[in-house]
Amino acid sequence: MWNMPVDNINYAVAMILFCIGFYTLIMRSNLIKKIIGLMVMQVSVFFFLVSVGYLTGGAAPTIIPGVAPSPMVNPLPQAMILTAIVIAVSTTALFLSLALKFYSHYGTVDMDKVKEDKR
Amino acid sequence: MESAQHFAIYAIVTPLFAAVLVPVITLWKKNWAMPLTGLALTISLILSALLVSPVRASGYLSYHLGSWDPPFGIEIRIDFLGVFMMVLISAVSLIVAIYSRRYIAPDPSREERTFFFFGEEMEEGKRPVYYSLFLVLSAAMLGFVATGDIFNMFVFFELMAICSYALVAIPGTRLPIRAAIKYMLMAVPAAMLALLAIGLLYSVTGTLNMADLAETIASSDYTQVITVSYVILVIGFAVKAAIFPLHVWLPDAHSKAPSSISALLSALIVKMGIFGIIRVTFSVYGAYFPSGLSWVTGVLMWAAAGAIIYGGIMAIRQKDFKLMIAYSTVMNIGYIVLGFGLADVTALVGGTYHIMAHAAAKACLFLCAGSIISRSGYQTIEHLRGASRKMPLTCAAFALASLSIVGIPPTAGFVSKWYLVSGSLNTGNALLGVVVLAGSVMAAVYCFRVVYYMFFLPPLNGAWQERTREAPISMVGPAWVLAAASLALGIFSSWILPPLREAIESLLLGI
Amino acid sequence: MKKILALLLTCALAALLLYVVALLPPMGDADNPTNRHVVPRYLEQGEEEAGTRNIVAGVVLNYRGYDTMGEMAILSAALAGIFAVLGTGRKKVGNAFIDRSGVQFSFISRTAAVLLIPLIMLFSIYVIIYGTDSPGGGFQGGAAIGAGIMISTVAFGFNTAQNRLPHHVRMILEGTAISAFFLVGSAGAVGGGNFLTYMLPSLATQIQATFRTAMLLVLEFGIGITVGVICTSILFALLREEETYNVEHAG
Numbered sequence: 070m071w072n073m074p075v076d077n078i079n080y081a082v083a084m085i086l087f088c089i090g091f092y093t094l095i096m097r098s099n100l101i102k103k104i105i106g107l108m109v110m111q112v113s114v115f116f117f118l119v120s121v122g123y124l125t126g127g128a129a130p131t132i133i134p135g136v137a138p139s140p141m142v143n144p145l146p147q148a149m150i151l152t153a154i155v156i157a158v159s160t161t162a163l164f165l166s167l168a169l170k171f172y173s174h175y176g177t178v179d180m181d182k183v184k185e186d187k188r
Numbered sequence: 189m190e191s192a193q194h195f196a197i198y199a200i201v202t203p204l205f206a207a208v209l210v211p212v213i214t215l216w217k218k219n220w221a222m223p224l225t226g227l228a229l230t231i232s233l234i235l236s237a238l239l240v241s242p243v244r245a246s247g248y249l250s251y252h253l254g255s256w257d258p259p260f261g262i263e264i265r266i267d268f269l270g271v272f273m274m275v276l277i278s279a280v281s282l283i284v285a286i287y288s289r290r291y292i293a294p295d296p297s298r299e300e301r302t303f304f305f306f307g308e309e310m311e312e313g314k315r316p317v318y319y320s321l322f323l324v325l326s327a328a329m330l331g332f333v334a335t336g337d338i339f340n341m342f343v344f345f346e347l348m349a350i351c352s353y354a355l356v357a358i359p360g361t362r363l364p365i366r367a368a369i370k371y372m373l374m375a376v377p378a379a380m381l382a383l384l385a386i387g388l389l390y391s392v393t394g395t396l397n398m399a400d401l402a403e404t405i406a407s408s409d410y411t412q413v414i415t416v417s418y419v420i421l422v423i424g425f426a427v428k429a430a431i432f433p434l435h436v437w438l439p440d441a442h443s444k445a446p447s448s449i450s451a452l453l454s455a456l457i458v459k460m461g462i463f464g465i466i467r468v469t470f471s472v473y474g475a476y477f478p479s480g481l482s483w484v485t486g487v488l489m490w491a492a493a494g495a496i497i498y499g500g501i502m503a504i505r506q507k508d509f510k511l512m513i514a515y516s517t518v519m520n521i522g523y524i525v526l527g528f529g530l531a532d533v534t535a536l537v538g539g540t541y542h543i544m545a546h547a548a549a550k551a552c553l554f555l556c557a558g559s560i561i562s563r564s565g566y567q568t569i570e571h572l573r574g575a576s577r578k579m580p581l582t583c584a585a586f587a588l589a590s591l592s593i594v595g596i597p598p599t600a601g602f603v604s605k606w607y608l609v610s611g612s613l614n615t616g617n618a619l620l621g622v623v624v625l626a627g628s629v630m631a632a633v634y635c636f637r638v639v640y641y642m643f644f645l646p647p648l649n650g651a652w653q654e655r656t657r658e659a660p661i662s663m664v665g666p667a668w669v670l671a672a673a674s675l676a677l678g679i680f681s682s683w684i685l686p687p688l689r690e691a692i693e694s695l696l697l698g699i
Numbered sequence: 700m701k702k703i704l705a706l707l708l709t710c711a712l713a714a715l716l717l718y719v720v721a722l723l724p725p726m727g728d729a730d731n732p733t734n735r736h737v738v739p740r741y742l743e744q745g746e747e748e749a750g751t752r753n754i755v756a757g758v759v760l761n762y763r764g765y766d767t768m769g770e771m772a773i774l775s776a777a778l779a780g781i782f783a784v785l786g787t788g789r790k791k792v793g794n795a796f797i798d799r800s801g802v803q804f805s806f807i808s809r810t811a812a813v814l815l816i817p818l819i820m821l822f823s824i825y826v827i828i829y830g831t832d833s834p835g836g837g838f839q840g841g842a843a844i845g846a847g848i849m850i851s852t853v854a855f856g857f858n859t860a861q862n863r864l865p866h867h868v869r870m871i872l873e874g875t876a877i878s879a880f881f882l883v884g885s886a887g888a889v890g891g892g893n894f895l896t897y898m899l900p901s902l903a904t905q906i907q908a909t910f911r912t913a914m915l916l917v918l919e920f921g922i923g924i925t926v927g928v929i930c931t932s933i934l935f936a937l938l939r940e941e942e943t944y945n946v947e948h949a950g
Contacts, residue, residue: 077723083720091377094373110377111380114387118387131754132752144745144754144758145733146733151759153383155770159776160349163354164372170365171365194888204772204881211874212870215867251894254762256761260737313787321783324776331769347776357780360786388719391723391732392723393736394735410724412722413723416719
């Protein structure tokens, strides 16, 4: 069952992207860069899920009247991703508004420059 | 009963529908936000309570949404543990909603002021948003515990998370915003890890329904993939449950949020993380438990012990009142996870009973803290001296709830700790029994210190103003209901323990 | 030091994930567990059972409609969260509403907007209506509506756009998705099935399919309107915050 590197290359790339996003999230002190790292993590998970649903030689899962049905790719991960993308976008929007409020309080988006804990 | 089967879905969907009605109704009648919230949550509570008998009679309730049989459609699957959590969630949410009415909207004619953070008030425009988010949060928690589909569980988990981030940040001043950012920085990657684990699990099983997953996993060849997905999923839930050492976001978030939200966060939301771990372990990966995954429960057991010791020590060291209570939450989560990590029926009964006992007591502590802080304007423990002279009822409720936190009979905290110590002795981990007792001693130190300050010391100069009075009945009442509940749940524990024990036995052994 | 620890942690995570991924069944294989178990029914019987030619829309709205309801709740909660953080009301400085004023919007962008926006709105309604039979659907159409309103904001000014879609109108419209799900679901529960059932046993067999198509259309429109209005409200809230900051820190 060792299916690297040719068959599961999509999955491997998705995992590498996930780790790149994770590293960006924890290492950068700029809040916007952290959010970008988070978005890279989210996109990599979606990429992984969509690749899971792929069928070699499959067509899009839509029935076109008059055309004979051919093998179709898996629609369930696509439905999952639809939901997950909306979730990720909503979370990112909330996070960005928090970053905006942070900026309006402190004048910077860099978390390392803001150490003092006064109110 | 034919119509009884619809009760579950309406308990979940009614608060959700009310949440979109609140901003609309507030455009015309500003004062109807809280009554609408209270009405929706009362409906949920009644429907959840009505589900108890059918679930006990037939073991579990299965409802097929859209009339599609699982695994093709989404299934709502409620066993006794689920209905227990549903009643707890709707009851605590209703009580905190009643408290919120005067907490976030002080009455100017009676010269009360509300301090969220030394002078900031919640603007009037944010109040309907508060209630709206509150309702969605309750709906999300109810949906999370009731579902039988793992992706649906993730959707409600994220819904719960977004509402909690927003509610922590709602005061809008510097410290809540920073606390919310720190919370999001840890919790959102954890949610992505959970989604990744769900994706891995789906790619080797092909289904998303939890009962179907359990069967498929039992006979699957991909054991390493399934084990790794379990570990990643548990890590994702563990960040939300603030299990030591992933608890770092909790003290800031719970102490800087408005007190009613701190009560909800500590009492309910962290429990959702632990419930997620329990549900996933028994209902999905059941075939691997306890033999194949015993190292995971071992790690959780020691993490729980660390949480108890660390939380206790940090709570004693705090000078800020709400930070102390937040670290006490870290400690109590350790108790619940210890119940799970010991992998013994008695210990797990103790752990799940502690979910309820701690929810009642900790919510009461935070509500009392909110009343006192908003009346006095100070958030340190030193300024609690002599508080009982101005606010006797609130301080008495605090004292009663802290009895449960320490674990003194006959409160509910004593019952759960008794079961935890018995469980640790049963499995031969006497050291952990000692840790539980040490935790009680530490809880006694930090709780009774506060009680001593409140009742037996004179107030500091300038701490209390002449015109400060006791909090209004709609704030004292909920605190007292919760304090009385933590006493009643201890005295009448024999009503709840047997069915809980049966449910846990069937989860643990009947897989 | 912290950098080395972070690097080690990331490498450990990468090693674990790459190891796991190598053990997964090969991508695209027709014998995968994912293609054998639940999905064949969606593909073969999706058109008659779910009533949609677009199988993904059938899964999203019919088989797994409850997830979509949760997702619309997340969108509404995100908007409420943004209002919670940034505040709701229109902010005034002096006697005028804050606006990116003083600069006349360019003739080219105004003319292009006048021509494009009606076409964009028409296109988005088309995408919403045909979402069940061809690629598209409520989300895509709603995003296009949001894009049209954003173009009008850029071309005609923030103040004008806000006057056209005032706060109370947006508050009422953003609840359409959840209300649609609640009402359609209750219709299913009342009519003899479960929540979110579309083929109701209590209706005559001939009109069941028509009823189902009508319900799906109601849901698609609810989703489309909500997504469009929420995107717009988020845009307005962020713009307002930036304008407030600029005004407070400029003078």
